[in-house]
Amino acid sequence: MNKNLGRQSVAFENCITVTSVASVVGKKEGEGPLGARFDEVHEDAMLGKKSWEQGEAEFLKKALEKAAEKASLTQADIDYVVAGDLMNQSTSSSFVLRDMPVPFFGIFGACSAFGEGLGLGSVILDGGFARHVLVGAASHFCAAEKQFRFPLELGGQRPLTATWTVTGAGAAVLSLGGEGPYVRGITTGKIIDMGVKDMANMGAAMAPAAADTMAAHLREFGRSPGYYDVIATGDLGYVGRELVVELMAEQGYDIRANYTDCGIEIYDQQTQDTHSGGSGCACSAVTFAAMYYPKLVSGELRRVLLIPTGALGNQTTALQGESIPGIAHAVVIESAGA
């Protein structure tokens, strides 16, 4: 049977269960609206390590271990780890896997890593190449600021369009068979670059990619936005969300009723000084783990379309005047009863 639906989408034949999820976050995320729902909240941004970069790796390690533990799996039970992060050359993921003798696919999709990981993990499982795949994504505010922007102690003002990188990591165990919630399909994004060069407005840079993937998904699956209880993009924030609503309206889709962005859900804009919202690989990963997954298990939500989004520029390309390519990967997750 041909599993491909059109150019970008795949519907899975087998039941691929999201067996467990885990979310490990920093202090600021713990103080946000989802604070009580995270598995672990840590006051220490370095988690006892000596640098923020090591801290990011430690967050990922804790999230991966937690997800495996919740699924009652040992390292020997896991066939593959698929993980990505925000550091150059994805070092956080590689450092974690030093102590995990498991076949490893390191992925880079910037903040779309969790969506890319869920997609690739599901493809591996549906192809019959594994029983359990562990997916993870991590980011760290301080490490990201240091790598992409200015030193933390520098006194300056962030533009109102800027987003706040989530400190933390999210992970999920995907298994062949099981009792759901199920990954039913994916729509893999294309690189979309509409010429945005402003590194302080990532939501705008990624919004066209999010809308492109979302529209392609609905078209190829033959669905209307109302099919889903929630459509959640990864880390566009308020500015990006507004642009996606407009871009989708141009294509004839009214998504205002059930569309949100994980970057909007994770922080309180009024009290947490995050400006346009949250961002980073961990943004969609921990928000899915803490907010949507439990509701899919309980049946409160039946169908969720998660679309993690990534901005694929770096500081050098930005200084050279390049615009920022965006990408977005859609993943359909449905409760067992849906």
Place this chain on the structure above:
Amino acid sequence: MNNSKQEQARFAQMVKAASPDSRLALDCARAFVVGGAICTVGQFITNSFMSYGFVKTDASMYTAVILIFFGVLLTGIGVYDNLGKFAGAGSFVPITGFANAMAAPAIEYKREGYVLGVGAKMFIVAGPVIVYGIAASVVCGAVYYIIT
């Protein structure tokens, strides 16, 4: 939506409309008050030195040293970045801001070692100010030499 020049220009308009502008009047007011306050403190220090008999050039030099010390100290204890968030250019333009621009990367890159970390990265923010400050001084000096 394709990525033709027209569509990119149209999207740029959409982005402009969707993006909140910075609060110019408020930011200017805060910058004026904080920047003015820092300079007033500086003037107070200079006047104090002069009242103890120091000549103006010496008093100015000691004032700069004291302000730089407090800029670095406040950076080290994590206060100056909050001041900068509030005041913007008001705390960046005075000499305390320059001290902050040197101290902040020095703290940040300590993990990368004292030579290629602190030593090299210390100038990532202040470097351009030094380079173009000196270049501008040379130009001004040349102009001054010619017209006098």
